[in-house]
Amino acid sequence: MIVEKVKRLRRAAWTWRQPLTRRPTQLGASVSDLFVWRNSADWKTSFELMDISGLFPEAGELPERFATMYCFDLAGRCFLENRLDLFPGRRQTIELAELVGDDHGEAGTFAVFHSATPKVVTDMGSYLAERGYVSFRFKDAPLRAYVHGNLDAISRIPDGSLELLGGSGLMSREYCLQHEMTGPALYELALVNPTAAERRCTFQLVSARSGKKFAGQNALLKPGGAALLPFHVDASEPVRAIIKSDMIMARPLVFRIQNLKLDVFHG
């Protein structure tokens, strides 16, 4: 019994009052992930927009529904707020290139908030969440590569202001990428900071065979910002990646490019 209590106390040091994300401060707020966008001659990003409020009962009683997309650069600076019409029951593929343009770098983050929260959702003490689907096209490939969102990273409260919802830990922690990085390939790890403070992160590659550590890379992530770090992996040396930070879960978006073909997934 004492062993169990000690185990629980040790675990509590990592979890007590350290949630992955916080609740928005107001009911009726809309929540979104902070999705990654990439835009350049080689990269195009799309977002699948659905009228998610309209999926709920009594949606017809809601006021006019629309979505608002906010785009941020890698430093977390908002440079665009754009209204998007919604079409109930329909799929709408939003091309980010038309919105982000060429003046804000080649990568950043974006969020999508739905204007109307169904009463049945607020009655349950819940918040409408956009954790949908982003796709990337590399070098005019005939197929896009999809990846879903999964974090309630940012909220928009009724007065229009934005809140970052990401939690942080009392102690620095390591996130081990659940993927063996094999080559020859270029990996680009995108890490988003959904917290309200700057976060220092260390990316460490370790040989999957010998445990030998390679020179790491450091990044300083601004609130709401992101880092996109490249790693070249040889065929002869598969590696695993460890990301150290005081974010609760520093899970990157992984871009893997081999023979000009893209694979993208959460690690």
Place this chain on the structure above:
Amino acid sequence: MTKSLGILVPNAMRTITAAEVAGMVPNNALALLSLTLTPPPAISESLPKLDILRTSVPAWRATLGLSTEAAQTSYQGEVDPFLPQGTLLTFGPFLQYGPGVENFLILLNVENSPVYRSSALEIYNTDGGELRKEFDVRTNDANIVPLDGLGFQPGDLPMFICRGMAGIPLYFSRTLDGAYLSLEHTHPPSSLVVHGKRWEAQKMLKHRWFNKVA
């Protein structure tokens, strides 16, 4: 039936290919990989309970993928057994269009009981609720459902309903030459809300849409 693939020491990592285990997997069986602290029984009448630490943030994960000689596509592939009374409702905006492009739904189900149960997968156009086609799917299987030829256009939003079983809906697209691949799964309805009674929201959405298109 369970077979050991070896020991993984702390901080070690291993990639396992289908070819590596092909000789162990009976025809038409679904192979499941797992980590355990103690070996499960070699033969059991239901899915063994795994003796393993569970975490939720982050959850224990494994990256799974499909590959050809030219390309690979990956997704986070962990799955817990579904309850036999589970159902499926999901909206899938992943169809891709173009010459030589094929689209499939891979509906993955695992239950504690190894008994196969069949059920109908209904595919609708969300706007208007028109049934496009029904397919037979079964439990404890990766059911491969072709999505082309159902008349969906780029602005249409397919809706997938299965009233007899739950599953993970994976969308797989490829070019006929295998040079390009895409694979991702859609969220369950509970992911449309956070905090509060999320599972009530899921029940509500399923009730609404199951009755709307019944």
